[in-house]
Amino acid sequence: MEGATLSDAGLTNSYFSSSFIGVNGFGSPAESKYSMMQRMTTSSSSPSLLNDGAKNFSHSAHDPVNSPTSSLFSDFGALSISQRRKAPNPAASEFIPKGAPRMATMTQSTAQAFPSPLFPHPGLSSSTAAALAPGMSLSAGSSPLHSPKITPHTSPAPRRRSHTPNPANYMVPTTASDQGTHIIQKETVGGTTYFYTDNTPAPMAGMVFPTYHIYPPTAPHVAYMQPKANAPSFFMADELRQELINRHLITMAQIDHSENPDVPSEVDSYHSLFPLEPLPPPNRMQKTSNFSYITSCYKAVNSKDDLPYCLRRIHGFRLVNTKCMMLVDMWKKIQHSNSVTLREVFTTKAFGDHSLVFSYDFHAGAETMFSRHFNDPAADSYFTKRKWGQHEPPPPRQHAGLLPESLIWAYIVQLSSALRTIHTAGLACRVMDPSKILITGKTRLRVNCVGVFDVLTFDNSQTNHLALMPQYQQADLVSLGKVVLALACNSLAGIQRENLQKAMELVSINYSSDLKNLILYLLTEQSRLRSVNDIMPMIGARFYTQLDASQMRNDVIEEDLAKEVQNGRLFRLLAKLGTINERPEFQKDPTWSETGDRYLLKLFRDHLFHQVTEAGTPWIDLSHIVSCLNKLDAGVPEKISLVSRDEKSVLVVTYSDLKRCFDSTFQELQAAASGSL
Numbered sequence: 001m002e003g004a005t006l007s008d009a010g011l012t013n014s015y016f017s018s019s020f021i022g023v024n025g026f027g028s029p030a031e032s033k034y035s036m037m038q039r040m041t042t043s044s045s046s047p048s049l050l051n052d053g054a055k056n057f058s059h060s061a062h063d064p065v066n067s068p069t070s071s072l073f074s075d076f077g078a079l080s081i082s083q084r085r086k087a088p089n090p091a092a093s094e095f096i097p098k099g100a101p102r103m104a105t106m107t108q109s110t111a112q113a114f115p116s117p118l119f120p121h122p123g124l125s126s127s128t129a130a131a132l133a134p135g136m137s138l139s140a141g142s143s144p145l146h147s148p149k150i151t152p153h154t155s156p157a158p159r160r161r162s163h164t165p166n167p168a169n170y171m172v173p174t175t176a177s178d179q180g181t182h183i184i185q186k187e188t189v190g191g192t193t194y195f196y197t198d199n200t201p202a203p204m205a206g207m208v209f210p211t212y213h214i215y216p217p218t219a220p221h222v223a224y225m226q227p228k229a230n231a232p233s234f235f236m237a238d239e240l241r242q243e244l245i246n247r248h249l250i251t252m253a254q255i256d257h258s259e260n261p262d263v264p265s266e267v268d269s270y271h272s273l274f275p276l277e278p279l280p281p282p283n284r285m286q287k288t289s290n291f292s293y294i295t296s297c298y299k300a301v302n303s304k305d306d307l308p309y310c311l312r313r314i315h316g317f318r319l320v321n322t323k324c325m326m327l328v329d330m331w332k333k334i335q336h337s338n339s340v341t342l343r344e345v346f347t348t349k350a351f352g353d354h355s356l357v358f359s360y361d362f363h364a365g366a367e368t369m370f371s372r373h374f375n376d377p378a379a380d381s382y383f384t385k386r387k388w389g390q391h392e393p394p395p396p397r398q399h400a401g402l403l404p405e406s407l408i409w410a411y412i413v414q415l416s417s418a419l420r421t422i423h424t425a426g427l428a429c430r431v432m433d434p435s436k437i438l439i440t441g442k443t444r445l446r447v448n449c450v451g452v453f454d455v456l457t458f459d460n461s462q463t464n465h466l467a468l469m470p471q472y473q474q475a476d477l478v479s480l481g482k483v484v485l486a487l488a489c490n491s492l493a494g495i496q497r498e499n500l501q502k503a504m505e506l507v508s509i510n511y512s513s514d515l516k517n518l519i520l521y522l523l524t525e526q527s528r529l530r531s532v533n534d535i536m537p538m539i540g541a542r543f544y545t546q547l548d549a550s551q552m553r554n555d556v557i558e559e560d561l562a563k564e565v566q567n568g569r570l571f572r573l574l575a576k577l578g579t580i581n582e583r584p585e586f587q588k589d590p591t592w593s594e595t596g597d598r599y600l601l602k603l604f605r606d607h608l609f610h611q612v613t614e615a616g617t618p619w620i621d622l623s624h625i626v627s628c629l630n631k632l633d634a635g636v637p638e639k640i641s642l643v644s645r646d647e648k649s650v651l652v653v654t655y656s657d658l659k660r661c662f663d664s665t666f667q668e669l670q671a672a673a674s675g676s677l
Contacts, residue, residue, distance in 0.1 A: 219555075219559060222555050222556055222559040225552060225555075225556060235563055235564070236560045236561075236563055236564055237560055240557070240560055243365065243441070246364075246365050247364035247365045248364070250299075250364040250365055251299075251308050251362070251364045253274050253299070254272055254274060255273075255274055255275070260275075262279070262351075263275065263298075264350040264351060266350065267300065267311065267348050267350040267351070267357065268346050268348055268350070268357070269302055269303050269304055270300035270301065270302055270303070270309065270311060270359070271300065271301055271303055272300060272301045273298045273299070273300045273311070274298060274299040274300070275296065275297070275298055276297040276298060276299055276310065277296060277297045279296060290431065290433060290435065290436065290449075291314065291452060291453070291456060292456075293314050293315060293316070293317060293456065294314075294315035294316065295312060295313060295314055295315065296312075296313045296315065297310065297311070297312055297313070298310070298311045298313065299311075299362055302359075308362040308364075309343060309359050309360065309361065309362050310340075310359070310360045310361065310362040310363075311357050311358070311359055311360075312357065312358040312360065312449060312452065313351065313355050313356070313357050314355060314356040314357070314358075314452070314456065315351075315353065315355055316353050316354060316355070317354065317355065317356040317456070318347075318354040319347050319356055319455075320460075321458070321460045323458070323460065323465070324454065324455045324458035324465075325345070326465065327427070327451065327454040327455070327458070327465065328342065328344075328345045328451060328454075328455065330425060330426070330427055331427065331450060331451040331454070332344070333425070334421060334422065334425055334427070334450075336417070336418055336421045336422075337417075337446075338414045338415065338417050338418035338445055338446055338447060339418045339421070339422065339446060339447045339450060340360045340361055340363065340438065340446050340447065340448045340449075340450065341360065341361045342358060342359070342360055342450055342451045343359045343360060343361065344359045345357070345358050345359070345451070345455060346359075356455065358449070358451065358452060358455075360448070360449075363438060363440050363446065365440060366438040366439065366440045366446070367438070367439055368434065368435050368436070368437060368438060368439070368448075369434040369435075369437040369438075369439055369445075369483075370434040370435040372439050373403070373434070373487065373490065374434055374486065374490075374491070374492050379401070379490050379491045380491045380492070380493040382395060382396060382489075382491070382502075382506075383489075383491060383493040383494055383496075383499045383502065383503070384493065395506055395509060395510075396490065396506075396510075397510060398510050398511075401490060402488070402489075402490050402506075402510055403487055403488070403490055405510075405511050405512065405515060406545070407443065408484065408487050408488060408511075408515065409515070409539070409542045409545070409546065410443050410546050410549070411443070411445055411483075411484075411487060412484060412518070412535075412539065413539060413542070413543055413546045414444075414445040414546075415432070415437070415445060415447070415480055415483065416480070416532050416535060416536075416539070418445075418446075418447045419432075419476055419477075419480065419532045420532045420533065422450070422476075423473050423476070423531075423532055426466060426469060427454075427469060428469050428472030428473045428475070428476055429447060429450060429476045429479075430450075430452075430453040430454070430472055430475070430476065431447065431448070431449045431450060431452065431453065432447070432476055432479035432480050432483060433479065433483070434483060434486065434492070436448050436449045437483070443549075470529065474529065474530060476532075477522050477530050477532065478522060478523060480522055480532075481518075481519050481521075481522025481523040482495045482523070484515075484518065484519055484522070485500075485503055485504075485507070485519050485523070488503075488506070488507045488510075488511060488515065488519070489503045489506055489507070494506070500523075504516070504519070504520075507519060514538050514539075514540065517538055518535055518538040518539075521534070521535065521538070522535070566630075569633065570626065570629050570630075570633075573629050573632065573633055574629070576662070576666050577601065577605060577662070579666070579669060580593065580598060580601055580662075580665050580666065580669065581593060581598075581601060581602055581605050582602070583598075586669070586672070587672065597660075597661035597662075597664060597665050598661075598665055600642065600651065600653060600657075600658060600661050601658070601661060601662060601665065603642035603643070603644065603651065604628075604632070604640075604642060604658055606642075606643075606645065607628065607640065607642055607643075608624075608625050608628055608629070609625070611624075628640075631655045632655050632658055632659055632662065633659070634655070634659075635655055635656040635658075635659035635660075636654075636655045636656065637654050637655070637656055638654060638655055639652055639653070639654050640652070640653060640654070640655060640658070
């Protein structure tokens, strides 16, 4: 985790800060920045990002390097506090402007403090602001003089401290005459008088927006993609969750070195090696049909960046010349979504011999095209020779032994896209084989083991090491035709020379003429050099079908991500609450968690989790827990009844009161943990 490199204080701030983005669901970047800034600077009951460690942050003493939140608040350092909520000036005992004209002048001069790209909407560009006084904290409602905080239910003008930008700002046009008619309000708190201008437009009739987090329903363009379930789901789809869990398990898998002594603990800068392929006994190790060398594959972690990589080891290969690294450097520059990126090549004796190791990006959970589609021996029955008197079986059909044509075209688009990028870079793939094509998910392809042949077959006697690349590129197109024909026949036996005519007849019966013509173009001799761009007219509009399917898949994943976007924030709230409730002792006070503000939080914990029905059975409702936590995080003025466990006391408080108790109590714990208390 990234928190491993932070200090204790930084770890607490980064993992307990409330990332509160858009309480009412306004989604544009400008609106989310504006609402976040307004809540941080104008609302004492709003969920503050700095309430976890806000006491240490000031405009003058902020350390932009060591602070874990420096990237967020560097943008706010030059911003201004909203004009609608002013705090006392530390340098003066009383903040009283001399007259309205001076306030209007100050408003006009400080309105330019906001960057123009932050407010593209004309209704937002007229927001008034005042500069942050030196020594003041950006923590909501706090000041160096520790003046009493104002909560929304006690303020004479709660509308001016809305938790979000008033939605009317987006619909009510602001004219010049409206800007000149500001109403000056006066408010006295703790003996200090404050003047402010209330220029908030009145909300339009019939508009009601929530003041706390809610979970909207699934977007319609995603809801109609899949069959509707019996009940709405507020969590990630089980299939996607299981797929991600499997990837995590494979990424974190390790082996027992006592049972695998042949696997070294470290190879160059890599450690924690884990075999991705079963290791055969040493006396039965055979050369692969692709590379003509014995190979093995491992997952390993690079100690330089702590990222997992896939190591392809070539057994017993001695690299005699390093000129081939020129080609390796060319491969390292290729970044494509359908090709596994080569990161580095090195030699090692860690395995007990001279081995050459290729380091690639690791894609957890990937399987080869061979294991996905060509691992069934019965699929070759149509092409195998019959005994005398044995009848020939009927040819297989689509969806009944053969792959659907849409899937084959999806593979063609991805493989041709990878070849196009590789050929444009002046290289050749040379590993277009079902055993070297990885499949992740349902249809995502990646060409694996690129660059291996360039190193293994490197000829030092050649002056131009790229002279044979056009010939290798032609071989890539032939290999692509064989892969497509094998997919169409659903059998590797179909690409054998004696079965080609029978395989093409099978393609003609079951698939379109475009697919047949593409295979014929790739497998037959042409009068001129072929190019991967020549097959684009044969793909035609199917390219758009593949693009549409990819974007629809992206919509589904984004919708699943939206279901989980609030989970981290709610977990931080529960983690904070857990550090407060039932604490045995604090500052040598064993009753600390049972008195004062902590007693209210204890009753609120019981209100969340320990309610019972009229029959005395536990009442468990997840929506009740989520709703109450969201209201606490937002500090809404809604009232709540808290009943003691002996049912002799009933306390009526607002969520804003609970939030004030919650924030102050946790800040007290943080101060004690950091030694500043």
